[in-house]
Amino acid sequence: MTTTIANLKVGERGVIEDLDFDNIPLILLEMGCLPGIEVELIQIAPLQDPLYIRVNDSHLAIRKETAKHITIKKF
């Protein structure tokens, strides 16, 4: 099922299919957020934003507004 990181529930995983490069800073790619990479949503902050994800062995926090530009294929 294709969705975005913003729609994942805690503990769910998927593989990144595409990133909307216009709305994604280069640094996110440089930290390992790339097509073909597995991503897991570890936790959602108490006020529903930001999101705490594991991607490419990195643990990152990103905002929902960024997460919705990362398309994934859910496991």
Next chain:
Amino acid sequence: MGKNETIKVALVGNPNTGKTSLFNQLTGLNQKVGNYPGITVEKKTGISKLDKNTSATIVDLPGTYSINPNTLDENIVLRTLLDNNHVDYPDVIVVVADIENIKRNLLIFSQIKDLQIPTILAINMSDQLEKKGISIDIETLKKALKTEVILISARKNIGIDSLKKAILNCNFLNTKPLAVISDRIDADFFRKIKEKFPDQHLYQSWLNITQAENLNILKGDEKKAVQEFRKDGEKLKALQHKETILRYKQINDILKKSYKRDISKGTDLRSKLDKILTHKYYGYIIFGLILFVIFQSVFDLATVPMDFIDEAFAKLSNWTKGVMPGGKFTDLITEGVIPGIGGIVIFIPQIAILFLFVAILEETGYMSRVVFLMDKIMRKYGMSGKSVVPLISGTACAIPAIMAARNINGWKERLITILVTPFTTCSARLPVYAIIIALIIPQKRFLGIFSLQGLTLLTLYIIGFASALFSGYLLHKFLKVKSSSFFVIEMPNYKLPSLKNTFITVLEKTKEFVFGAGKIILAISIILWFLASNGPSDFKNAEEILKSESVNQNIDSDEYKQQLASYKLEHSYIGIMGKSIEPIIKPMGYDWKIGIALISSFAAREVFVGTLATIYSVGNNDENNTTIKQRMAAEINPETGGKQFNFPSGMSLLVFYAFAMQCMGTLAIVKRETNSWKWPLLQLFGMGILAYIAAFITYTFLS
């Protein structure tokens, strides 16, 4: 290597890799912190002995995930390594990686390697390989990365000697690039670049083109040529993305052959702690408790050493008065210099404790969880979760705090953070608060646990944070600034703070603060002493005037001496200045002596206490070792006949100091960071007017 040679080494790496631990391990305390010329980015350099005849100058470059900078600090890395005329341009680069995040760490390694400077890869935290279920094939890695790879543990002092040996032999390292930057990205485009800049290696040209706005080192024809390639911004961006994807492809291929990890091991602690520390209730409760402990310790733990310092300087001043011959010079030392230095030394305990806590929170990895917890809340106030770090650091000193705001990526969020940070209770306010609280709040305990004085201090901290948030909200609503922001932070692993690193950080920050702010305080102390012990004709003729007024008095009596001293002070230059502003400050409950202290506080708040010390020691011939606090408590308001520092005027002073922008150092930093006088002036007048009104209301309401 020949005799007495020095090798220039640059340390590069991601944040949280233990790069600074390695720097501390290599240099010990043989390091210094300075600034890069023209900018206020901290520059850490140190000397390391490699063998009998060779030493290394080591620069600890700011931590970064990529050579493409997102912040001013990260820009230093690019500028140092891309300009071979730069003073710190290294003979060899040590890229520090850690075993767990090696994939991401290798991205910056692969970029650095392409610069064709000798590069060593140091893989840190190797003592935890087994625990984390990781195995690395170093020989394969060396071959694939075309350079020396060394396993180290900076904390446990493992592999440091091998690293030193590798640095010594850096001339024999292979400087071939990993060859990602090539026709594989865009054959046509990169061929044109090569044709245009035949003397440079390709990656250098590529960075010159993509990072032109961050470099500004190019001139003339070269600049023109670079601009030509920058015409199609969208295309450059797409190529950068492709470059990153290709780099990771290569890294993955290399690691497939040399790195294995059993992920079932060693991730337990992180997830367990995260569940509690970022929990929707416990997370905030724990954060609140931590803040409470910090502020309670700052006030309680610091009292003993502070009282000791206060007494010691009073004694020193008296002792000096006794052993030195009388005269102007002795007066300068005992009434100007010694109380001035005392006024600086006295708040070292509080600053050190605050820095200690901030350093521990950062070192353990907890600070990132706070950022995560607070981001959504802070956004309502126009800031980012990252603004929490400046706001907490602001409780030590606004100057480094405002500099720490550089990590915030959006300009508007960063600007608002810079503007509101001075509201947080910095340690320069602490001596003012401490002495006034000690004077007007009884030393009792509430419910037997919380000291009333501590609770008052906590309230002042809360007022500071609340006004920072509230003004952030207003600025967010009314400030029209165009900016795009993004938010990406790493959530590092939890770890125990290293004693050595924490100690060095606390020592450095305290030193920096004392010598930075100390110079201003000492200079002002001396100027104040001069202004207080000189004056126009009334001052010079004080004795004759007093004699003619009171004919019957015995001129040897103590009463007469007191009268003379206070008459002199009133008619000194500073007395005149204080008196001239008295009508303005009277509604807040202050007299001209406090007026003098207010005037000098505009250079730096902490001067308040020192100034009062100077004012009250001039004209105090008491042979007892009276401390500043005792002198202030004894001060009488001539109009009311009551104590000058009573509850209403004391509270009014607390409120005034909570709001007013009284720090030249901060104003100068804000000017530099925002590149405009508009913002520091907004702070000066906005906060000043707020302080005046609030203090006026407080005084009127309480008296």
